[in-house]
Amino acid sequence: MSRENLTAEQSRSALIDSIHFEELFDAVVDAMLLVDSSGHIVHANPAALRLFGYAHEEICGQVVENFMPDRFRKHHRQHRKRFNAEPRKRPMGNSCELMVLNRHGEEIAVNISLCPVTAKEQDHGQVCVLVTFIVLDRRRQAECALRESEERLWLVKQAANAGIFDIDCVNGRVYCDDRMRELWWEQADEIMTLEHFFAAIHPNDRTKCRKVFNEAVNPDEEGKCRSEFRVLRLSDHSERWIATLGQTQFENGLASRIVGIARDITERKTLELTLQQQRNETETLFNQQVAILTAVAVAHELNSPLTAISAYSEVAQRALSVSPVDHDKVREAFDGCFKQAQHAGKKLYELIGFLQGREVETEAVNLNRVVEDTLLQVRSDGYDAYHLTLDLEPDLPAVKANRVQIQRVMVNLIRNAVEAMRAADITDSEITIAVKTLGSENTAMVTIVDNGPGVDPEAISRIFEPFFTTKPTGFGMGLSISRALIETNGGQLWVDPDFRQGAQFHFTLPFAS
Amino acid sequence: MTPEDFTVYIVDDDAAVRRSLMLMIEQEAIAVKVFDSAEAFLEHYRSQLKGCIIADIHMPGMDGLQLQEILGTRACTMPIIFLTGYGTIPQSVRAIKAGAVDFLTKPITRAKLIACIRSAFAECEKLMQTNQHNRNVQSLLSKLTEREREILEWVVQGLSNKEIASHLGISHRTVEIHRSHIMQKSGATNLLELAQLVNEN
Numbered sequence: 001m002s003r004e005n006l007t008a009e010q011s012r013s014a015l016i017d018s019i020h021f022e023e024l025f026d027a028v029v030d031a032m033l034l035v036d037s038s039g040h041i042v043h044a045n046p047a048a049l050r051l052f053g054y055a056h057e058e059i060c061g062q063v064v065e066n067f068m069p070d071r072f073r074k075h076h077r078q079h080r081k082r083f084n085a086e087p088r089k090r091p092m093g094n095s096c097e098l099m100v101l102n103r104h105g106e107e108i109a110v111n112i113s114l115c116p117v118t119a120k121e122q123d124h125g126q127v128c129v130l131v132t133f134i135v136l137d138r139r140r141q142a143e144c145a146l147r148e149s150e151e152r153l154w155l156v157k158q159a160a161n162a163g164i165f166d167i168d169c170v171n172g173r174v175y176c177d178d179r180m181r182e183l184w185w186e187q188a189d190e191i192m193t194l195e196h197f198f199a200a201i202h203p204n205d206r207t208k209c210r211k212v213f214n215e216a217v218n219p220d221e222e223g224k225c226r227s228e229f230r231v232l233r234l235s236d237h238s239e240r241w242i243a244t245l246g247q248t249q250f251e252n253g254l255a256s257r258i259v260g261i262a263r264d265i266t267e268r269k270t271l272e273l274t275l276q277q278q279r280n281e282t283e284t285l286f287n288q289q290v291a292i293l294t295a296v297a298v299a300h301e302l303n304s305p306l307t308a309i310s311a312y313s314e315v316a317q318r319a320l321s322v323s324p325v326d327h328d329k330v331r332e333a334f335d336g337c338f339k340q341a342q343h344a345g346k347k348l349y350e351l352i353g354f355l356q357g358r359e360v361e362t363e364a365v366n367l368n369r370v371v372e373d374t375l376l377q378v379r380s381d382g383y384d385a386y387h388l389t390l391d392l393e394p395d396l397p398a399v400k401a402n403r404v405q406i407q408r409v410m411v412n413l414i415r416n417a418v419e420a421m422r423a424a425d426i427t428d429s430e431i432t433i434a435v436k437t438l439g440s441e442n443t444a445m446v447t448i449v450d451n452g453p454g455v456d457p458e459a460i461s462r463i464f465e466p467f468f469t470t471k472p473t474g475f476g477m478g479l480s481i482s483r484a485l486i487e488t489n490g491g492q493l494w495v496d497p498d499f500r501q502g503a504q505f506h507f508t509l510p511f512a513s
Numbered sequence: 514m515t516p517e518d519f520t521v522y523i524v525d526d527d528a529a530v531r532r533s534l535m536l537m538i539e540q541e542a543i544a545v546k547v548f549d550s551a552e553a554f555l556e557h558y559r560s561q562l563k564g565c566i567i568a569d570i571h572m573p574g575m576d577g578l579q580l581q582e583i584l585g586t587r588a589c590t591m592p593i594i595f596l597t598g599y600g601t602i603p604q605s606v607r608a609i610k611a612g613a614v615d616f617l618t619k620p621i622t623r624a625k626l627i628a629c630i631r632s633a634f635a636e637c638e639k640l641m642q643t644n645q646h647n648r649n650v651q652s653l654l655s656k657l658t659e660r661e662r663e664i665l666e667w668v669v670q671g672l673s674n675k676e677i678a679s680h681l682g683i684s685h686r687t688v689e690i691h692r693s694h695i696m697q698k699s700g701a702t703n704l705l706e707l708a709q710l711v712n713e714n
Contacts, residue, residue, distance in 0.1 A: 299598060303620070304527040304529070304530050304619070305529065306619065306620040307527075307596070307621060308527070308529035308530050308532075309533075309620070310620035310622070311530070311533035311534050311536070311537050311620070311623075312533045312536070314622070315533060315536040315540060318537075318623075319540070329536065329540075333533070333536065336529060336532065336533055339529070340529050343529075
């Protein structure tokens with residue numbers, strides 16, 4: 001170090017020495033406390049006095065724990081000991097928001113930093129702590145948080161590609177954001193009437209959506225607004241599948257507002273429909289194979305006896321046509337025919353017995369539950385675009401049946417109904433399922449009604465025959481199998497021939513007791 | 514058309530089918546023997562047997578197709594008529610490729626069955642004649658000397674006596690003598706017949 005530098009250094013140090021510590025301490029804008037190693041306050045600057053609301057003489061000599069909420073005091077003593085063992089400059093509480101207590105018992109949020117200060121040797125080199133408080137600005141913080149939260153919300157909305165709707169239930173108006181209007185094929189305004197909002201929904205789905213809406217505004221329900229439906233562009237009939245998820249706000253027991261999001265689920269729906277179609281095709285193919293194999297098995301059992309009967313018959317014919325008649329041959333041939341015909345019959349019964357397998361296992365079944373399970377299944381199969389009315393008899397006694405077979409029959413009947421209504425392009429398709437006790441008999445009856453085209457009167461006598469179908473891709477086994485299953489369970493399955501507003505199927509099952 | 518020693522061999526595991534077909538065929542004055550399995554038939558089989566075989570394609574144990582395969586390796590001249598049920602098309606294709614003469618779908622009619630048997634007998638007879646003819650040719654050619662056989666090769670290739678003579682380094686006259694011996698022994702009247710004989714062998 002050069003001579004000049006040394007002089008400058010000395011003079012700077014002399015200048016710093018000459019400035020009184022207290023003056024410097026008091027001039028700092030942030031609140032500061034000087035605390036000794038036992039935790040007693042040695043000095044407080046005016047900013048600190050303002051923060052805590054005490055006079056200098058009131059605050060000095062007190063332990064620091066007196067200026068924090070009761071719940072932190074005990075822990076703080078331990079923290080203080082740890083700090084003394086290893087004093088170093090650091091923020092207190094890992095930069096978290098901390099609380100101090102002012103004279104009026106109010107809690108003030110602050111950040112605190114700690115810095116060890118060593119006293120001069122004449123004061124025994126005691127280590128004190130310089131505590132600096134930075135008061136947090138609550139309002140700015142709140143604004144910040146709001147901005148961040150809004151940003152987060154916006155990002156989520158972008159990520160989900162969701163539109164937002166806000167329905168004013170009192171005035172029947174709907175607010176839509178940009179994305180929502182896009183989802184509505186630009187057929188929506190920022191604010192529009194509820195009618196206008198519903199007009200864009202596919203006619204076949206409108207009834208269902210209104211039902212969801214009515215449930216959502218019903219104060220006795222949970223106010224959930226969850227639905228999947230198609231939105232139609234009127235100009236070219238383009239369709240888009242939408243899923244909505246909303247929540248109703250209630251005021252004085254009345255729905256005031258529904259806020260929710262809508263997402264485009266066309267891709268998923270298309271995939272689901274494709275899968276459904278594939279499943280149906282596979283099922284048809286499988287059924288066909290089963291039928292073919294069954295027919296082959298029957299043919300196999302019958303072939304040999306038929307061959308013998310046919311040959312014996314021709315042998316008898318020939319034996320009768322020669323002169324003299326060969327009576328022994330005729331007798332043997334007819335005997336052979338008779339035995340082979342009996343043999344063929346026996347083989348057939350054996351085969352049917354084998355195909356039917358063991359006895360059907362039945363149990364006490366709650367029919368109402370089976371109806372609910374069936375509805376879950378048909379819904380997951382993609383058969384859900386209809387208005388459903390359930391008319392279940394509460395406390396219906398259990399029936400004695402095989403649950404799987406009964407569910408199979410119900411699925412089949414509902415699918416038939418949906419397919420018939422779809423094929424006929426019924427806009428407000430409806431299915432009613434009723435379960436009740438049949439008169440005074442010991443029997444339960446299930447009725448499934450649709451408002452489709454109904455069963456053709458000319459076909460009605462044949463619909464339960466195997467391989468009879470009116471569907472272009474049908475296999476014609478559904479109803480005949482269903483009837484066989486119900487009969488196996490001790491019930492009956494029939495169609496009401498006089499019902500004209502659609503198709504009405506009934507089946508019965510005996511009660512368990 | 515039906516030589517007396519021609520027989521129909523029925524191989525079927527169903528007793529009633531065997532018996533009824535047997536009665537039917539016997540009414541046509543055709544000899545019939547029945548076997549309840551392919552194994553039982555093979556035990557009885559000799560290559561001299563004449564006639565045809567009617568076999569069910571489906572049988573427990575050895576089936577009709579396996580029987581056909583084994584007979585193919587045992588110089589069988591008898592054609593096989595297969596009895597089939599439904600849904601046996603793949604097997605039928607295999608059987609045709611292996612040379613089956615006919616298929617009859619159960620149940621069968623007398624008219625079809627007898628027509629099949631008659632054409633199978635005809636086929637069997639033709640096969641046996643061809644075999645006989647082949648055996649004859651073979652014995653004729655075996656009478657030739659080594660030199661004559663050597664010259665025969667050249668002759669059927671269309672070489673002249675002169676060319677053969679110069680190839681073998683013998684006189685044209687010697688070739689001529691050998692050649693007349695060949696014609697004598699084989700019984701052929703001209704070169705074309707001679708060439709046919711050699712080809713058939």
